[in-house]
Amino acid sequence: MRILITGGAGFLGSHLCDRFIKEGHSVIAMDNLITGKTRNIEHLAGNDRFLFIKHDVTNYIFVEGKLDAVLHFASPASPIDYLTYPIQTLKVGALGTHKALGLAKEKNARFLLASTSEIYGDPLVHPQEESYWGNVNPIGPRGVYDEAKRFAEAMTMAYQRYHEVDTRIVRIFNTYGPRMRLDDGRVVPNFIGQALRGEALTVYGDGTQTRSFCYVDDLVEGIYRLLLSDEKNPVNIGNPHELNIIQFAETINRLTGNPAGLVFQKNKRIEGDPQTRRPDISKARRILGWEPVVSIQDGLRLTIEYFRHQLAVDG
Ligand code: UDP
Numbered sequence: 526m527r528i529l530i531t532g533g534a535g536f537l538g539s540h541l542c543d544r545f546i547k548e549g550h551s552v553i554a555m556d557n558l559i560t561g562k563t564r565n566i567e568h569l570a571g572n573d574r575f576l577f578i579k580h581d582v583t584n585y586i587f588v589e590g591k592l593d594a595v596l597h598f599a600s601p602a603s604p605i606d607y608l609t610y611p612i613q614t615l616k617v618g619a620l621g622t623h624k625a626l627g628l629a630k631e632k633n634a635r636f637l638l639a640s641t642s643e644i645y646g647d648p649l650v651h652p653q654e655e656s657y658w659g660n661v662n663p664i665g666p667r668g669v670y671d672e673a674k675r676f677a678e679a680m681t682m683a684y685q686r687y688h689e690v691d692t693r694i695v696r697i698f699n700t701y702g703p704r705m706r707l708d709d710g711r712v713v714p715n716f717i718g719q720a721l722r723g724e725a726l727t728v729y730g731d732g733t734q735t736r737s738f739c740y741v742d743d744l745v746e747g748i749y750r751l752l753l754s755d756e757k758n759p760v761n762i763g764n765p766h767e768l769n770i771i772q773f774a775e776t777i778n779r780l781t782g783n784p785a786g787l788v789f790q791k792n793k794r795i796e797g798d799p800q801t802r803r804p805d806i807s808k809a810r811r812i813l814g815w816e817p818v819v820s821i822q823d824g825l826r827l828t829i830e831y832f833r834h835q836l837a838v839d840g
């Protein structure tokens with residue numbers, strides 16, 4: 526296959542580039558590099574099955590030659606990033622999805638949208654299954670991301686129904702691993718960075734809010750299977766192992782041997798920060814035969830090693 530991955534220099538996009546190259550496919554990574562980094566893909570430079578194009582996909586996308594699949598992963602994805610780039614976040618979810626779908630239609634390519642658990646908002650149903658419509662505040666600070674992704678899902682379904690584009694939608698839950706940016710503000714890089722510097726971990730609010738963290742290799746496997754499957758409706762991919770933020774912080778302090786403990790920052794929680802989040806992955810298990818296999822301890826050890834190296838390089 527010849528595949529275009531938008532957001533190909535980002536955390537998830539770059540891991541997808543690696544996976545598709547490893548399977549023998551040709552990959553074009555496209556990224557405007559506002560949150561993506563070329564160092565995530567520099568090891569692929571020189572591979573004759575890999576091409577990087579710097580481009581903002583909210584503008585018309587031109588790709589020469591045939592394409593078998595378009596994977597639309599371009600978007601700021603951490604709360605700090607989408608608060609820093611609120612307009613770009615809305616534009617890439619709306620205009621960028623439209624352009625990427627138009628390209629898939631033109632090339633007769635399969636299209637896969639990176640959607641998110643954020644479309645469930647601060648959920649009133651727990652765990653979240655695909656049939657749940659969500660509880661989202663359109664005008665809150667997270668609305669720029671949540672509504673852009675909800676619009677992107679609607680646009681994808683419209684292209685499927687009215688233009689008969691062959692589409693897939695993955696709803697991605699919290700994912701972590703090497704190549705997350707130390708400064709993206711998310712809980713995983715924040716906590717590991719703090720722990721490696723011997724600082725107290727900053728727990729926002731009272732730390733009773735929950736998340737369920739999926740190691741990136743597991744996520745990529747789920748996305749790979751979904752792309753090759755026949756499922757045209759959204760599928761949750763994530764790890765159902767749920768922890769509250771205090772438990773998560775304690776796990777990181779234990780794994781890094783950080784004696785500095787926790788510090789509670791009551792006011793740092795962003796309005797609309799979901800109180801609970803855990804994917805119901807029955808559908809992925811049934812349709813894709815997929816479930817995560819990497820434990821939180823193993824995944825965090827690999828991620829800690831990566832950040833230790835980054836801190837040594839960048840300071
Ligand atoms: N969080 C925290 N300390 C931090 C960063 C985040 O306690 O230094 C909390 C945050 O309030 C949220 C959870 O960790 O409840 C996950 O936040 P993240 O930014 O990773 O992503 P989200 O799942 O909210 O999109």
